[in-house]
Amino acid sequence: MAAANGKVLPWPAVPTPTPEEVYAGLSDQAKDYPLFLESICRQEHNFEKPEALSKIRVLDCTTTMTIGHWCSSQLAELGAEVIQVEPPGGDPLRKLTPFGRKQYMFKDKDSGEEVGGHFLHEMRNKLSVTLNLATEEGRNILKQFAVHADVIIENAPPGQWDEWGIGYRQLSQINPRLIYCWVGQLGQWGPRKDKPGNVEPTGQAACGFVHGTGDPKEFGGVPTRSALWMADHVGGTTAAMGILAALLYRENVSGKGQFVEATSAEAIIRILDYSWAWHSMDGSIRPRFGNWDLAINIYAVNPCKDGYMMVGGGHDRLWYRIWRVVGDEYPAVEDEILGDPNLREVADRLAMNQQIKTYTLLCEWLKDNSRADAERKLSKQQVASGGVLYVNEVAEYTHFKYRGHVAETESPHYGKILYGTTPFIQHKTPGRMKWLGRPTGYDNQDVYRRLLGFTREDFSRLEKAKVI
């Protein structure tokens, strides 16, 4: 956190409470279940436990795009040995930093090499190896790697690897147990298959997500992309699901690998809920509806005194509780809502006009209430509510700090780094963070010697020829 004098304060700025403080004053019965969960789930016990995928080796050969990196970092958090294969000089993503500002990059204390925070955040638990697949010799090395890998992930332009003789058709001959996964934005086949250079948010724009996000035009809104390369995160998650399903089938049934294909656009098409069915029923085109919801009222984010506030209550019990809270300060608003016959039935409240009326009146109350005040009052009535948090607030949010959603690591290369931890909380085989990124080619010695038996001579020859 930046103090007024520009100095960055240590994290956390406010100490995290202890379990004794969190559960103080509760009866033994009330404490029993959360303390049981803490005993089996707390992340401080992670390293006492085995890893689900520790027998699995993944070769992630994707570059320039985050879908593959996201996929393999999920597998790495679950214990797989992930070898990140980058072109010599490193993945171009290493160089990305907001607005090109080099001062925001992280510098390796030994070599002075810089890396952007985005790339670093997804390189957790991975080994960094360089290999130039544009050379014949590099491709021969990849074929040797394929013998040792359970999973290979690549995102080259469609057909590139096949043409090079290292595609699924060829590698599956070398290693029939190999699970070969291609990831991309729109696909490696079909009339609009991927073009070189396609990266997110291409996927977001091609699936209906961007068109459907943001305020309606009447409210001054435009189609809106996610700030994140979000479809890559979703697509990478589906790729990892496909890989693990293939792995289970290999182990339990067939003994053989298969070909997996996942795209960021199709991952979002899958989860664009009712858009397609609705369109087929009456021709409706999913409209933008901003921070409200087409299918639930109350369920929205609206402006409040010090920012933006989420209030939710789709069914009657919560609806009346919300208006009771509002009525404590604005009895006329509560009367107006409860007296409106068109707002009495849950279903009737969904129409556009009713939503406009609901939220206009709710904002009367929100404008006097800060996020904290509104949440405190609504929580007493067990209404789901909370403010929109900015990153500085996320990093300091008590519940998140206590559970370890955000943590700081001391990297041997880059010093202290704040990062988002794996959400794979578990009893027996939890996900975990072991290290956060390595300099380019840092693990060449280890990996090439251990798996392929490279000698000093091999290293010097291949480095000179720019193969590794």
Add this chain to the structure above:
Amino acid sequence: MATAPTATKQSFEEFCRTTFDPKKEFGKPEALKGVRVLSMTQYILGPSCASYLAELGAEVIKIEAPRRGEAMRHTTPFNEPFLYPLSKWIPERGTGLGFLGANPNEYFISVDFHRPEGQAIVKKLAAKSDVIVENYRPGTFDRWGIGYRQIREINPRLVYCWLGGFGGWGPGRVRASYDILGQAQGGNFGMTGKPEFMGGTPSKHTIWLADYWGGMMGALQILAALYWRDKVSGEGTFTEYSQVHGVTRQLEYALPLYGRHGITRERWGNWDTQLCVHGVIKTGKSSYPNSDNPQEQEEGYILVSAYTDEAFAKLCQATGNSALASKYGKTEERVKAESQVEIYPALEKWAADKTKEQVASTLDAAGVNNQPVWNSKEVASNPHWQERGAVRWLDDPTFGDLLHQGPAYKLSETPPRLKWAFKPVGADNEYILGKLAGFSPDDLRRLEEQETI
């Protein structure tokens, strides 16, 4: 392996088209055949998690409250479209489309968990299952005697997956959550949308992203746990997925930047903070000026992507922006915030008298990557998505013809697939409870009359 004898003669694209042909899905085996999942879930986060396993061939049994079923069945856009009947008891009502997409391929039974007899049914099913997915408030199932502590005694091989907003322990454990709250508090909401100086506000990802994607993260963890059980230990486990935690995991450089420099990542609208040109611009003309649908009357939007120096030079030439070409020819100049503020408006000025298709065809001809911002109709009718089965017609056994999303990803040997959209509440009571709980028709009748099922 899919390698046919003639495969080497086939072009790669043809090979892929044959290998991943959605029409051939039903001729291939299923990856999770023989895996039984109990889905005791509501809304989207929990249900979607189980449904991804159902697409892979698991036998997913969704257990709902008798008669009216779960809350999401009563949720539909503007209260307009419904699929009938809701259940055999309430045929005059339908299921809202909010339910669709989160429950495909599942078997639907109804059980009232509040009653001891209902809890006994759950225990009988759990003894024969591999996975439980539930998203009730933390500790509720424990109190009812059907939580992880009790079920692991009955069936130590079971993977018990709880999903929810804030997790079952810690100071915020009692807070209720929904997708939108997960987004708001996890951090992606505050970063999305235009910044204040462009007149924007924090913006929700319009799909129930934290729910639907959170369900995937839950399913991923379940698959890993099944692998560990089958290949390594023989033991089940307990997994806890907090959707707000998931959202915080995906904030890219935001946390490292804040931790090192105390700088809070802000909104940057439809542009990109790390690449330029790589943003969505407005094209002045609608593609469908004569349509009576306001969605189609609107101006077009298109993603223009020319972030390398070479691509940017092509873009400038194609759009007649020679001044920009010389001023911003270098990546590090172009990506600066103050440069972006000048570059994108210049592109929008060029596009002001064009439709998004006209812009796309100019850029295609110049070799500049682009992607028109398609609405849901344009996606649904696009030959690319139709051929790949991303959006497909489903001849649903209960509800008839429906346009439906296909599975998100493709597997050559054991493809995930779509069998049915969902079924009415309790539609499989007889089949599932007869098969797994040993109930006779008389038992079922009595339980139905009592509304235990």
